[in-house]
Amino acid sequence: xxxxxxxxxxxxxxxxxxxxxxxxxxxxxxxxxxxxxxxxxxxxxxxxxxxxxxxxxxxxxxxxxxxxxxxxxxxxxxxxxxxxxxxxxxxxxxxxxxxxxxx
Amino acid sequence: xxxxxxxxxxxxxxxxxxxxxxxxxxxxxxxxxxxxxxxxxxxxxxxxxxxxxxxxxxxxxxxxxxxxxxxxxxxxxxxxxxxxxxxxxxxxxxxxxxxxxxxxxxxxxxxxxxxxxxxxxxxxxxxxxxxxxxxxxxxxxxxxxxxxxxxxxxxxxxxxxxxxxxxxxxxxxxxxxxxxxxxxxxxxxxxxxxxxxxxxxxxxxxxxxxxxxxxxxxxxxxxxxxxxxxxxxxxxxxxxxxxxxxxxxxxxxxxxxxxxxxxxxxxxxxxxxxxxxxxxxxxxxxxxxxxxxxxxxxxxxxxxxxxxxxxxxxxxxxxx
Numbered sequence: 272x273x274x275x276x277x278x279x280x281x282x283x284x285x286x287x288x289x290x291x292x293x294x295x296x297x298x299x300x301x302x303x304x305x306x307x308x309x310x311x312x313x314x315x316x317x318x319x320x321x322x323x324x325x326x327x328x329x330x331x332x333x334x335x336x337x338x339x340x341x342x343x344x345x346x347x348x349x350x351x352x353x354x355x356x357x358x359x360x361x362x363x364x365x366x367x368x369x370x371x372x373x374x
Numbered sequence: 375x376x377x378x379x380x381x382x383x384x385x386x387x388x389x390x391x392x393x394x395x396x397x398x399x400x401x402x403x404x405x406x407x408x409x410x411x412x413x414x415x416x417x418x419x420x421x422x423x424x425x426x427x428x429x430x431x432x433x434x435x436x437x438x439x440x441x442x443x444x445x446x447x448x449x450x451x452x453x454x455x456x457x458x459x460x461x462x463x464x465x466x467x468x469x470x471x472x473x474x475x476x477x478x479x480x481x482x483x484x485x486x487x488x489x490x491x492x493x494x495x496x497x498x499x500x501x502x503x504x505x506x507x508x509x510x511x512x513x514x515x516x517x518x519x520x521x522x523x524x525x526x527x528x529x530x531x532x533x534x535x536x537x538x539x540x541x542x543x544x545x546x547x548x549x550x551x552x553x554x555x556x557x558x559x560x561x562x563x564x565x566x567x568x569x570x571x572x573x574x575x576x577x578x579x580x581x582x583x584x585x586x587x588x589x590x591x592x593x594x595x596x597x598x599x600x601x602x603x604x605x606x607x608x609x610x611x612x613x614x615x616x617x618x619x620x621x622x623x624x625x626x627x628x629x630x631x632x633x634x635x636x637x638x639x640x641x642x643x644x645x646x647x648x649x650x651x652x653x654x655x656x657x658x659x660x661x662x663x664x665x666x667x668x669x670x671x672x673x674x675x676x677x678x679x680x681x682x683x684x685x686x687x688x689x690x691x692x693x694x
Contacts, residue, residue, distance in 0.1 A: 306652075
């Protein structure tokens with residue numbers, strides 16, 4: 272399980288490092304907009320990692336003037352380095368970010 | 375003997391069901407141990423038709439004393455302020471409320487509808503519903519701001535959807551045993567003894583709240599329900615995690631979010647789609663923060679808590 276997560280984490284990191292363009296904007300300012308993104312994610316094949324990253328606007332660095340990052344996000348499980356949002360459920364690094372960030 | 379009359383306006387009978395499930399004391403204990411004479415109750419009253427009218431008229435005329443007037447449900451004013459949508463014993467219920475409240479030693483509003491308007495008073499409020507002495511946060515309601523019962527108290531509000539059985543019976547007992555004057559009420563006229571602490575007080579998920587570990591699905595045994603699932607426990611005044619439901623549980627213990635039903639604004643956000651069981655956020659930060667916490671403090675607290683959270687906080691620690 273840990274090695275599988277490690278491989279997935281590396282795959283995501285590589286995609287982002289290679290310049291994968293993701294939909295960082297628009298940031299979902301309201302719950303309705305947030306829910307719309309979740310709906311898009313639910314329609315994906317759960318194994319379609321690339322589409323997940325694109326739709327959720329993944330970045331491999333903190334975002335914005337407040338330097339928002341996974342580490343402070345409510346969905347982030349610190350010890351597992353895991354995004355626990357059911358629609359994502361992927362390993363992530365603490366300094367990454369996506370537009371589904373919430374605290 | 376203490377005479378108690380219980381009537382229902384715009385109600386679903388939820389508080390009646392709750393009352394009949396009371397255990398400490400039970401509805402039967404009120405009669406057998408505390409000398410309460412239940413004159414009439416929608417589920418218990420024997421009188422019908424003319425006999426009921428006679429009873430009500432005896433109370434409104436002062437021929438028979440009314441020590442405790444309990445009202446469940448909203449005061450329905452529709453259509454056009456007539457109250458004709460909710461007729462009872464030959465006249466609009468609201469007219470009975472007017473007359474009975476005048477002669478009552480104590481007037482007690484049970485449940486969210488009777489206290490603040492609750493679900494029936496949700497916009498656009500087609501039944502023109504009001505609580506007895508409030509409409510949501512606005513004091514006044516049907517009886518008006520200046521209303522006082524014969525004992526000199528405003529309406530005693532016991533909110534909840536439904537109110538917990540023991541909140542109901544314990545307040546009734548306090549009144550019936552001559553301790554009504556000792557009841558200390560908060561700004562929304564709720565007995566402070568029940569409504570000063572928060573629903574979060576005693577929540578078994580407080581450790582997850584502290585370490586910012588979120589539950590992401592209903593019924594999950596790990597995680598705090600505040601962050602994502604719309605739990606209002608940190609902002610809601612109630613003893614739901616101190617005086618347990620069915621003596622053993624609460625919504626949060628069962629993995630469901632508190633809906634804040636003891637607060638005047640319930641149901642929150644007028645039940646707009648997407649607002650129920652979903653934490654409302656603005657740019658990723660909850661719109662409603664725990665009482666007394668500001669946004670800057672909340673963000674700092676989150677950063678520190680996440681960084682310090684122990685591994686066990688992420689696991690299901692309740693091993694069957």
